[in-house]
Amino acid sequence: xxxxxxxxxxxxxxxxxxxxxxxxxxxxxxxxxxxxxxxxxxxxxxxxxxxxxxxxxxxxxxxxxxxxxxxxxxxxxxxxxxxxxxxxxxxxxxxxxxxxxxxxxxxxxxxxxxxxxxxxxxxxxxxxxxxxxxxxxxxxxxxxxxxxxxxxxxxxxxxxxxxxxxxxxxxxxxxxxxxxxxxxxxxxxxxxxxxxxxxxxxxxxxxxxxxxxxxxxxxxxxxxxxxxxxxxxxxxxxxxxxxxxxxxx
Amino acid sequence: xxxxxxxxxxxxxxxxxxxxxxxxxxxxxxxxxxxxxxxxxxxxxxxxxxxxxxxxxxxxxxxxxxxxxxxxxxxxxxxxxxxxxxxxxxxxxxxxxxxxxxxxxxxxxxxxxxxxxxxxxxxxxxxxxxxxxxxxxxxxxxxxxxxxxxxxxxxxxxxxxxxxxxxxxxxxxxxxxxxxxxxxxxxxxxxxxxxxxxxxxxxxxxxxxxxxxxxxxxxxxxxxxxxxxxxxxxxxxxxxxxxxxxxxxxxxxxxxxxxxxxxxxxxxxxxxxxxxxxxxxxxxxxxxxxxxxxxxxxxxxxxxxxxxxx
Ligand SMILES: Cc1cc2nc3c(=O)[nH]c(=O)nc-3n(C[C@H](O)[C@H](O)[C@H](O)COP(=O)(O)OP(=O)(O)OC[C@H]3O[C@@H](n4cnc5c(N)ncnc54)[C@H](O)[C@@H]3O)c2cc1C
Ligand SMILES: Nc1ncnc2c1ncn2[C@@H]1O[C@H](COP(=O)(O)O)[C@@H](O)[C@H]1O
Numbered sequence: 001x002x003x004x005x006x007x008x009x010x011x012x013x014x015x016x017x018x019x020x021x022x023x024x025x026x027x028x029x030x031x032x033x034x035x036x037x038x039x040x041x042x043x044x045x046x047x048x049x050x051x052x053x054x055x056x057x058x059x060x061x062x063x064x065x066x067x068x069x070x071x072x073x074x075x076x077x078x079x080x081x082x083x084x085x086x087x088x089x090x091x092x093x094x095x096x097x098x099x100x101x102x103x104x105x106x107x108x109x110x111x112x113x114x115x116x117x118x119x120x121x122x123x124x125x126x127x128x129x130x131x132x133x134x135x136x137x138x139x140x141x142x143x144x145x146x147x148x149x150x151x152x153x154x155x156x157x158x159x160x161x162x163x164x165x166x167x168x169x170x171x172x173x174x175x176x177x178x179x180x181x182x183x184x185x186x187x188x189x190x191x192x193x194x195x196x197x198x199x200x201x202x203x204x205x206x207x208x209x210x211x212x213x214x215x216x217x218x219x220x221x222x223x224x225x226x227x228x229x230x231x232x233x234x235x236x237x238x239x240x241x242x243x244x245x246x247x248x249x
Numbered sequence: 250x251x252x253x254x255x256x257x258x259x260x261x262x263x264x265x266x267x268x269x270x271x272x273x274x275x276x277x278x279x280x281x282x283x284x285x286x287x288x289x290x291x292x293x294x295x296x297x298x299x300x301x302x303x304x305x306x307x308x309x310x311x312x313x314x315x316x317x318x319x320x321x322x323x324x325x326x327x328x329x330x331x332x333x334x335x336x337x338x339x340x341x342x343x344x345x346x347x348x349x350x351x352x353x354x355x356x357x358x359x360x361x362x363x364x365x366x367x368x369x370x371x372x373x374x375x376x377x378x379x380x381x382x383x384x385x386x387x388x389x390x391x392x393x394x395x396x397x398x399x400x401x402x403x404x405x406x407x408x409x410x411x412x413x414x415x416x417x418x419x420x421x422x423x424x425x426x427x428x429x430x431x432x433x434x435x436x437x438x439x440x441x442x443x444x445x446x447x448x449x450x451x452x453x454x455x456x457x458x459x460x461x462x463x464x465x466x467x468x469x470x471x472x473x474x475x476x477x478x479x480x481x482x483x484x485x486x487x488x489x490x491x492x493x494x495x496x497x498x499x500x501x502x503x504x505x506x507x508x509x510x511x512x513x514x515x516x517x518x519x520x521x522x523x524x525x526x527x528x529x530x531x532x533x534x535x536x537x538x539x540x541x542x543x544x545x546x547x548x549x550x551x552x553x554x555x556x557x558x559x
Contacts, residue, residue, distance in 0.1 A: 129349035138423040159342040162431040169423040214358035215385040229540035235553035246523040248502040
């Protein structure tokens with residue numbers, strides 16, 4: 001089976017972004033970029049499936065600026081076999097990303113698409129479900145456990161209230177939650193090897209997909225600021241203040 | 250324009266996230282209908298019919314809908330969209346699972362996690378873990394919107410809408426429900442509680458989490474939350490996780506114990522009315538947003554707090 005793993009280049013999770021003063025967006029100049037953490041988990045899961053002999057080939061795909069090649073190289077260093085970069089200058093919306101991925105799935109015919117549940121920049125949590133719908137494939141989102149047997153996947157999902165286990169027919173789309181695995185660090189030899197693995201360069205036009213945005217960003221603003229309050233020194237003081245000042249007890 | 254709201258429920262009870270989503274919908278239009286998808290969910294539909302401002306309730310049932318299977322929910326919602334200009338879905342795990350499928354099938358961009366309705370085409374939503382707010386204008390003819398319930402007041406009861414049953418039984422032939430493991434608790438639900446007590450990595454073990462966090466929560470009639478570190482380490486179940494990628498809460502009182510205050514955690518609780526932080530590190534970032542900070546070891550502080558509460 002072939003697995004497709006979409007990986008997005010995003011602002012690193014440890015960076016606290018700043019809104020630009022002209023309200024056109026957030027300041028991305030000289031900010032550290034990384035692979036979306038949920039996508040790292042997806043790559044790791046794909047590599048583990050390959051190590052178990054359940055997967056023959058892992059294709060990592062990214063949609064974005066030319067530098068997203070680095071994100072693909074990271075996936076290749078973790079164990080993916082080859083990459084596809086679909087370059088766009090505009091930040092493609094989830095719907096456009098899902099359409100591009102669908103076109104790629106039609107071409108590559110993977111048995112499984114493993115991807116993140118959410119990109120931590122736009123926080124949309126949408127592409128996986130959209131892709132599954134466009135393909136008319138079943139989906140299992142927010143996975144904390146994935147077991148493949150034959151033409152089915154059993155997936156345990158993190159849902160409000162606890163855990164749900166589904167069995168889906170393959171091919172399917174599975175999106176990862178934080179507790180699925182802990183991604184490996186690529187070793188130096190694997191990073192060197194990754195440099196020789198192929199990356200196909202494509203554009204949305206190659207797939208006939210219109211990526212024009214449907215949502216116009218009118219402005220990006222800072223959220224209301226919360227300021228630090230006061231320090232308390234004892235339990236009695238805290239309880240008194242919660243009762244009398246805050247009125248919440 | 251007519252707006253459809255998807256009800257959030259567990260087949261027995263309607264969640265107040267539905268009332269909050271109705272409020273968001275009433276900002277868009279006077280013509281708001283509620284759709285209940287479930288199994289054995291007649292009581293849920295009756296409860297939805299009581300929400301003030303709701304025009305009518307649609308009830309559609311099947312075993313797959315009862316398990317919140319996204320493919321079945323999509324199949325139920327899609328044909329109804331011929332009659333509606335927008336569908337608003339609470340951003341629960343179930344809503345997040347289904348809404349994008351509907352958007353993709355309608356060929357529209359989903360507007361995720363809306364916190365403010367500016368006008369019929371313009372919405373505000375958080376991005377980058379809530380470190381920025383984006384105002385977007387949609388050019389799509391129909392809108393598929395997930396709503397962050399904590400950002401809206403709950404619509405009151407007092408209505409008496411009719412309940413209309415839809416006979417279709419949507420199925421998801423390629424997806425089967427196997428099992429579920431739900432956390433049983435008599436405490437209020439995390440998303441709806443007035444007080445939340447959360448524990449972090451400082452707890453060190455599940456036993457300590459249960460010994461320290463849970464009795465304090467019970468004394469306050471509070472829900473229990475946790476940081477990702479506490480959940481990852483197995484001190485607390487996954488659905489306790491508060492944050493960017495867990496639950497978003499906005500109670501009247503949030504008490505963070507042994508939690509450092511990473512941006513991803515703050516994203517899930519910084520809209521709480523009053524925030525208390527107990528942490529032995531005076532430089533912990535959680536103190537930058539806490540109304541009441543107490544720099545101390547939780548091991549002595551929590552027992553003292555229990556005693557002071559009487
Ligand atoms: C993609 C992604 C998504 C994430 N999503 C979330 C999310 O949704 N929610 C979330 O919470 N995190 C999330 N995180 C993780 C987040 O970045 C932090 O790692 C996490 O919140 C830290 O948890 P913590 O505060 O419990 O642990 P720590 O940061 O280790 O803090 C423990 C605190 O306890 C204090 N302490 C220790 N001993 C005591 C004591 N005896 N008495 C009092 N205080 C004590 C310490 O001073 C410290 O401040 C995410 C991370 C990533 C990369
Ligand atoms: N530009 C992109 N390139 C590759 N994968 C993407 C891109 N955008 C989103 N994805 C995938 O879709 C998942 C969910 O993203 P989102 O719906 O935008 O939150 C991510 O975790 C990625 O796996």
